[in-house]
Amino acid sequence: MMPASPLAMPSLLRWLAGPLVWAAHFLVVYASESVLCSRGWGADAHLTLIALATVAGLALLFVSSRRALAASGAEGSAFMQRVAAALSLLGGLAIVWTALPAVFLSSCTPPS
């Protein structure tokens, strides 16, 4: 009679896909700048990495929000599924925002 714990990880991870994917993207973009530049692998490697991470992050969030919206017809969990989809959208916006400086500024150049 005891329901399965609703905090069970899989559903929690799906609801939090937006913030989690954004955090992973942020970490990759931010940390790789220090590592790649200080080890002399250069700006091109960093730009490529940012582009790959951004495309991968946006693709992941696109899939997760599509899945959440498709499931929002189900009884009971509709509200949480819409929240999950909205968080994915927000995560996508944040990823684009995080990646923008890479477009406008050059990597591996200390501020003068």
Added chain:
Amino acid sequence: MSERLGKWAFWLMFTGFNVAFFPMHIAGLIGMPRRVYTYSEGLGWDTPNLVSTIGAFTIAVGVLIVLVDLIRNLRPTIGNSAGNVWNAGTLEWLENDSYASRSVPLVRSRDPLWEQPNLAREVEDGRHFLPGVATGSRETIITSAVEALPQYVQRLPGPGWAHVLAAVLTAAFFMLLTVKAVPLAILCGLGAVASVIVWLWESDPAPAGTVAIGGGIRLPTYMSGPDSHSWWAMIVLILVAAALYLSYVFAYLYLWTISSQGWQPLRLLPGLSWPGLSAALLLASGAGLAAANRLLPRDRRAASTFGWSIALGVDLWSQWQAELRPAVSAYGAIVYTAGVLQFEIVAAVSIMAGFALAWLATERLDRGRRVVFDNLALFWGYAIGQGLVGLLLTHGFPRLVGE
């Protein structure tokens, strides 16, 4: 409260906030550093700071209006609530007694007071859950987090002073540190820990079977492990500790990326036998914990296993301290920081283990009544994991990159 004064307060605070804080962006962009309380004039920041000051006083006028309106309409009362004056839909507007509702309502939507128009009367008539006491003491229903399905009945502590003392002494600890009254602060901190222990001593009553809560639902009166809310509180604590530790890992790796000076581990690294010994002690403490788990019924040997494991946890700290003596470089400091962070966790685990030992000695801890042990084991497991990550980072990473 007056609607006219409320509107005045809103616009004064809204305007004041933006007038106070927007110029700070400008001042920052033209070079003003933060957290310096005064500057000499003529540095180019005079005008933005003057505007900010005007904004700050505008906020203050708004707050003053709220306070005046509040005092004008003060109605000191406990039982005589104003009720759902705004006809709001959510549960916090349900009319209450002085501290709780007559029965715990079953809700079917996110706006129960709109969707279930008779809800307030039904609750008042005791037609929902727990209209009387099911276990004979203070109690509440623990539900699932999202769908609010009833899971078990949690008994609550009775009246007491220990938690008040714990709050006051915790506040005193942090506030005394800000005025650098360190010895007094430490005394207050120790007092706070003691108060929490006194508070928790009666907080986990023995299982009392299942009870009926009304509506044909019977619930257990005890829960441990992942079905217990205290398990999830421990998970949150672990997430906080892990966030702190990951920040440390980040700082360590950052020092490596700017390594032009101070990064000299290969010269200072102790031999692999030291981290090997530390890791072995950590794993042995994990084995001791697992053994304690199996010996948990009223068995004195479990107590000795506990004690042995604590000794090893503390031992780790002394090993750690012995290995790198000169803390003169940035590298030395960052390595010692790992030890300090690990010591904090080990100290907390030791206090929790001491509590569990005392419970075991007074026959409060057994195979059924085991929240204290399960939460200790969870945090202990985290402590072992953090310790191993720290060893891997500070001994493995320099060898991996060969610098």
